[in-house]
Amino acid sequence: MRNLILTLITFISFSFVAGAQTKAQLTANINTPDVACAACETRITSMLKRYDGVLAVKVYYKRGITQVKYLTDRVNIETIKTAIANAGYDADNITKNEEAYKRLPKTCKKFEDGGAHPKPRPKPVTDTVAVD
Numbered sequence: 453m454r455n456l457i458l459t460l461i462t463f464i465s466f467s468f469v470a471g472a473q474t475k476a477q478l479t480a481n482i483n484t485p486d487v488a489c490a491a492c493e494t495r496i497t498s499m500l501k502r503y504d505g506v507l508a509v510k511v512y513y514k515r516g517i518t519q520v521k522y523l524t525d526r527v528n529i530e531t532i533k534t535a536i537a538n539a540g541y542d543a544d545n546i547t548k549n550e551e552a553y554k555r556l557p558k559t560c561k562k563f564e565d566g567g568a569h570p571k572p573r574p575k576p577v578t579d580t581v582a583v584d
Contacts, residue, residue, distance in 0.1 A: 476524045477507065482533060485516040486541045486548065492560050499539045503527050518543070 487496065493511035496518060500509045505526025510519045520532050536543035540552035540560070553561070561567025 475526075477521060478524055478529075479519060479521045480529050480532070482518045482520065482529075482536065483516060483544050484511070484513075484518045484536060484541050486562065487511060487513045487516060487518065489513060489559060491557065492541065495539055495556075495560070496536055496541065499535055500532060503531065503535065506532070 484496070487493065490513070493513050496511050497509045500506050500520060503522075503526075505523040506520060507523065508519075508521040511517075512519065518536065522529075522532065530546075533543040533546045537546040538549050538552055540548050540554075540556045542548050556567075558567055
């Protein structure tokens, strides 16, 4: 019985120590409206994976959102946004690096800049009729 109690106390002690060592991690959703294809996704993912503390990157290019899971004690959100901007894409409030944007392949550029991204659809015109 005494061995059982000692074993339980030891197990609980190790549980508390292991729990105290967990790192603070956050998941951030960053607006990346210029990202619109799988090549852009690959470029951003490979750029962010270079940073120590970035755990996972998921680019939802159809929605224009990049989701990044990271350790807060190793990297901060501004560094992540700057990395995306330095790859040639807008990231929330940080505008893209123009030199990096010029180096992007044609498939990753906007339609207005001669790129292959689809031309934005015009907004539908709705007819409104005033009823008296």
